[in-house]
Amino acid sequence: MTSFDVAKRAGVSQSTVARVFARPALVAEATRNRVSRAARELGYVPSAIAGGMRNQRSGLVGVVVPAQGEYWQSVISAFARQVGEGSRQLLVTTFRDVQAVEGAIQSISRYRLDGLVLASSTIGVGQISRLTQPNHAVVAFNQPAAAGIAPLVTVDNQGGAAALARHLIELGVKSAAFVGGVSSASTDQLRYRGAVEQFGAREISLPYIEAGSFTYDAGYKIGANLAEVGRIPDALVVAADEIAFGVIDGLRRHGVSVPGDVRVTGFDGVPQSAWEGYGLTTLVQPIEQMVASVLQLLSLSAVDQIVTIEGELRIANTTRGETSHG
Amino acid sequence: MTSFDVAKRAGVSQSTVARVFARPALVAEATRNRVSRAARELGYVPSAIAGGMRNQRSGLVGVVVPAQGEYWQSVISAFARQVGEGSRQLLVTTFRDVQAVEGAIQSISRYRLDGLVLASSTIGVGQISRLTQPNHAVVAFNQPAAAGIAPLVTVDNQGGAAALARHLIELGVKSAAFVGGVSSASTDQLRYRGAVEQFGAREISLPYIEAGSFTYDAGYKIGANLAEVGRIPDALVVAADEIAFGVIDGLRRHGVSVPGDVRVTGFDGVPQSAWEGYGLTTLVQPIEQMVASVLQLLSLSAVDQIVTIEGELRIANTTRGETSHG
DNA sequence: CAATCTTATGAATACGTAGTCACGATTTCC
DNA sequence: GGAAATCGTGACTACGTATTCATAAGATTG
Numbered sequence: 068m069t070s071f072d073v074a075k076r077a078g079v080s081q082s083t084v085a086r087v088f089a090r091p092a093l094v095a096e097a098t099r100n101r102v103s104r105a106a107r108e109l110g111y112v113p114s115a116i117a118g119g120m121r122n123q124r125s126g127l128v129g130v131v132v133p134a135q136g137e138y139w140q141s142v143i144s145a146f147a148r149q150v151g152e153g154s155r156q157l158l159v160t161t162f163r164d165v166q167a168v169e170g171a172i173q174s175i176s177r178y179r180l181d182g183l184v185l186a187s188s189t190i191g192v193g194q195i196s197r198l199t200q201p202n203h204a205v206v207a208f209n210q211p212a213a214a215g216i217a218p219l220v221t222v223d224n225q226g227g228a229a230a231l232a233r234h235l236i237e238l239g240v241k242s243a244a245f246v247g248g249v250s251s252a253s254t255d256q257l258r259y260r261g262a263v264e265q266f267g268a269r270e271i272s273l274p275y276i277e278a279g280s281f282t283y284d285a286g287y288k289i290g291a292n293l294a295e296v297g298r299i300p301d302a303l304v305v306a307a308d309e310i311a312f313g314v315i316d317g318l319r320r321h322g323v324s325v326p327g328d329v330r331v332t333g334f335d336g337v338p339q340s341a342w343e344g345y346g347l348t349t350l351v352q353p354i355e356q357m358v359a360s361v362l363q364l365l366s367l368s369a370v371d372q373i374v375t376i377e378g379e380l381r382i383a384n385t386t387r388g389e390t391s392h393g
Numbered sequence: 394m395t396s397f398d399v400a401k402r403a404g405v406s407q408s409t410v411a412r413v414f415a416r417p418a419l420v421a422e423a424t425r426n427r428v429s430r431a432a433r434e435l436g437y438v439p440s441a442i443a444g445g446m447r448n449q450r451s452g453l454v455g456v457v458v459p460a461q462g463e464y465w466q467s468v469i470s471a472f473a474r475q476v477g478e479g480s481r482q483l484l485v486t487t488f489r490d491v492q493a494v495e496g497a498i499q500s501i502s503r504y505r506l507d508g509l510v511l512a513s514s515t516i517g518v519g520q521i522s523r524l525t526q527p528n529h530a531v532v533a534f535n536q537p538a539a540a541g542i543a544p545l546v547t548v549d550n551q552g553g554a555a556a557l558a559r560h561l562i563e564l565g566v567k568s569a570a571f572v573g574g575v576s577s578a579s580t581d582q583l584r585y586r587g588a589v590e591q592f593g594a595r596e597i598s599l600p601y602i603e604a605g606s607f608t609y610d611a612g613y614k615i616g617a618n619l620a621e622v623g624r625i626p627d628a629l630v631v632a633a634d635e636i637a638f639g640v641i642d643g644l645r646r647h648g649v650s651v652p653g654d655v656r657v658t659g660f661d662g663v664p665q666s667a668w669e670g671y672g673l674t675t676l677v678q679p680i681e682q683m684v685a686s687v688l689q690l691l692s693l694s695a696v697d698q699i700v701t702i703e704g705e706l707r708i709a710n711t712t713r714g715e716t717s718h719g
Numbered sequence: 720c721a722a723t724c725t726t727a728t729g730a731a732t733a734c735g736t737a738g739t740c741a742c743g744a745t746t747t748c749c
Numbered sequence: 750g751g752a753a754a755t756c757g758t759g760a761c762t763a764c765g766t767a768t769t770c771a772t773a774a775g776a777t778t779g
């Protein structure tokens with residue numbers, strides 16, 4: 068089913084059929100209707116493959132994201148929504164291991180993407196530079212380490228963590244610990260730095276505890292461990308909501324009350340954090356806005372562009388009430 | 394950057410370059426290495442666009458999914474993972490309104506998909522038949538109404554709901570209600586039917602309450618309403634986990650204990666249902682297995698194929714303990 | 720050593736589109 | 750009323766690949 072078939076049925080040339088779909092204003096109304104009807108009857112839709120070939124633009128935006136995690140699923144959804152609103156389509160590639168990223172990007176690059184979005188702070192920076200070649204534009208998403216190599220859109224990790232820390236300090240917290248996901252992740256580092264600076268200014272030390280991954284289970288183990296050991300600080304600053312849910316459940320399972328015995332904060336603002344079952348105080352990332360920025364940046368091509376977007380502190384149950392000190 | 398550029402650099406013809414990537418065994422090892430190196434140096438990757446044109450197959454699998462909901466996000470992830478394992482790529486399109494589906498499918502069909510997966514029980518059946526044309530294969534996912542029109546992979550909704558109902562009956566439940574999402578959804582209907590048959594056999598009526606959407610908020614309102622009105626049955630069979638989380642929180646907010654005052658079951662088995670904060674008894678859909686089935690079915694082309702996959706009853710906190718009657 | 724088979728490569732081609740150019744038919748304008 | 754501008758359409762082409770066919774060189778066989 069090609070434009071030639073439609074042309075034959077409508078009694079026009081292929082050129083005219085193509086025009087009807089690409090620049091309808093150039094075709095006389097009568098002809099246009101005739102062609103449209105023929106196309107409808109035959110179930111014809113122009114091939115984006117052939118069109119992409121002709122125009123040197125695929126109409127595809129690719130996004131490379133970690134395979135797991137609430138947060139990333141929200142990000143995928145946001146991209147799907149916003150990309151779909153334009154006339155473009157979204158190609159989604161997920162990866163489990165960082166080693167798999169390279170291959171994933173190669174495969175996806177074959178589609179000569181109009182834009183490629185690299186998400187996840189664990190993608191190696193070295194890999195990025197090689198990819199700008201086959202694709203039209205590359206933008207890094209929440210990957211601070213990519214600054215300078217590719218245009219970057221990121222939430223203000225450090226500022227957000229600082230806001231959370233200040234909130235805890237105002238509550239009268241006298242001791243705290245930071246629960247990170249993976250210490251090599253640049254987001255993890257920035258969030259820790261943001262928190263540690265605030266606590267440090269009040270001469271409160273902030274030990275770093277590494278969960279090992281950004282998952283509920285990893286958090287659960289940390290929570291359970293802390294509860295068993297028994298030396299629980301006034302507050303836990305957790306690097307991500309999903310870890311925080313696990314930490315909270317791990318603590319509660321062992322009889323530690325949140326926020327009674329220990330306040331907990333998250334980061335990301337995934338939907339579940341607003342559910343009353345957890346009511347997690349967190350820093351909400353304005354994902355829709357960040358995604359919109361990414362799509363804008365894809366149109367430009369300033370490699371050194373950095374868009375930092377402020378998150379919003381959302382206070383909920385897990386930091387309600389006074390500390391035992393206050 | 395085309396195969397001609399690589400050919401020139403390697404001192405061979407374009408044909409040879411193409412062969413190195415498509416059928417390497419046909420090229421002498423020395424030549425192959427020379428070409429590979431040239432390609433690497435130039436950052437060349439064959440264009441899937443041109444290749445798709447030549448081969449009449451895009452290498453793309455499309456999936457059309459509702460824009461919101463934990464469950465659908467998991468489904469997208471599963472598709473991304475499994476499609477990526479092959480040499481194909483995943484095109485994701487989401488929609489908010491059922492009306493938008495038609496347009497979404499049109500746009501996506503332009504890519505001459507090797508396979509198109511239609512997910513969501515709210516996609517109109519009439520729309521399906523029109524789409525088999527431009528795309529190579531169409532499979533419906535969890536959309537029982539599509540049976541006979543397109544190959545279908547679905548969880549056993551009715552059987553799963555029956556299993557949940559029997560579990561509740563064994564606990565000694567004497568009264569119950571069903572909380573549905575959208576009554577016109579075929580999954581909703583089948584789940585209700587599965588539950589109502591079991592309760593009916595014990596002469597327990599099962600009123601249907603419609604939440605209006607498959608969301609936490611819709612569930613929350615139902616839970617809060619029930620608590621305020623005060624006539625709470627022994628058990629609530631909820632059509633989806635996400636609604637159930639809302640129902641539970643809505644009930645608890647108003648002092649109703651789950652599972653103390655009322656047992657609650659969900660459906661889907663989203664990750665959060667296993668988190669201890671809720672510990673929701675639910676019917677776990679083996680999403681990975683279902684997705685694998687879909688990808689298999691895409692290769693065949695038997696329109697009347699129906700694959701029904703059994704879910705797994707997972708019992709957790711929300712149905713623990715005895716009823717006040719038992 | 721001649722005849723045949725195998726291996727390695729190159730030339731040519733089709734895939735479906737959207738644009739450029741060319742051309743005839745109107746319409747506009749002085 | 751004739752020149753010029755406008756409008757509508759068709760013929761032709763390039764986009765980059767993977768394959769088929771042809772061919773040349775090398776290996777194998779009796």
